[in-house]
Amino acid sequence: MKRLLPIKKRTRRLFFFLLLLLLAFLLLTPGKGRPFGRLAPKEPHARLEEALAANRSAGSYRFVSRSTLNVSGKERVFSEIEGEVAGSSAHLRGSILGEDVEIFRTEDGLICRDAISGAWREAGAIASDELLAAELDPLVNFRFLDTGEVRCTARGGGRCRLEFSPQMESEWIRAYFGEITFAVVVNEKSGFLEEACISARMLEAPDTELCIETVFSELNGEIEIHAPALPAKSA
Numbered sequence: 001m002k003r004l005l006p007i008k009k010r011t012r013r014l015f016f017f018l019l020l021l022l023l024a025f026l027l028l029t030p031g032k033g034r035p036f037g038r039l040a041p042k043e044p045h046a047r048l049e050e051a052l053a054a055n056r057s058a059g060s061y062r063f064v065s066r067s068t069l070n071v072s073g074k075e076r077v078f079s080e081i082e083g084e085v086a087g088s089s090a091h092l093r094g095s096i097l098g099e100d101v102e103i104f105r106t107e108d109g110l111i112c113r114d115a116i117s118g119a120w121r122e123a124g125a126i127a128s129d130e131l132l133a134a135e136l137d138p139l140v141n142f143r144f145l146d147t148g149e150v151r152c153t154a155r156g157g158g159r160c161r162l163e164f165s166p167q168m169e170s171e172w173i174r175a176y177f178g179e180i181t182f183a184v185v186v187n188e189k190s191g192f193l194e195e196a197c198i199s200a201r202m203l204e205a206p207d208t209e210l211c212i213e214t215v216f217s218e219l220n221g222e223i224e225i226h227a228p229a230l231p232a233k234s235a
Contacts, residue, residue, distance in 0.1 A: 060223040104227035143169040
């Protein structure tokens with residue numbers, strides 16, 4: 001007959017066994033309030049909504065953006081710009097349709113550098129241009145009536161890739177583009193949206209595809225924007 005362990009030894013072994021189970025549960029099960037373990041993967045739609053809210057509420061950030069048009073397999077660069085946003089002010093520099101540009105947005109309006117003379121002047125009539133608004137602040141492109149289904153297509157390194165085909169808020173975009181898809185990368189620790197790739201097809205020219213790639217950085221960083229002084233107006 002197999003001898004039973006003394007009661008004290010059996011109790012001690014049971015105690016250690018339960019302790020190991022508890023440690024394994026704490027270490028391997030994700031959740032709030034525990035110092036160990038992995039971040040719990042959030043539902044994709046909730047992750048996207050939180051990231052968009054975080055970016056929109058950021059007081060400042062820098063960005064790099066590249067827009068291209070692919071016409072029947074041939075790529076044409078529409079714009080290559082970089083800039084920064086701080087509060088209601090913004091600054092961008094780069095090229096749009098091959099022309100060098102540098103523009104400041106201030107509380108008083110837009111200031112741009114003249115491509116020929118290099119002098120600074122008020123932008124005036126282009127202040128309400130929707131395309132320019134998107135160049136000055138890429139988050140303008142993230143205004144949706146409905147995001148539709150949001151899919152998590154990759155996770156790793158503390159980041160997740162989300163893809164979705166939204167209904168855009170902008171009437172201008174809806175009038176000219178269809179088959180709009182977004183692929184964004186969200187930092188799961190900071191909650192910020194760090195990268196985005198937007199593609200769309202022109203309704204009047206289905207063989208023409210627009211692609212906008214944007215990278216955000218230094219969200220809520222200490223960024224100051226100093227617009228140049230305009231020359232005094234003659235009396």
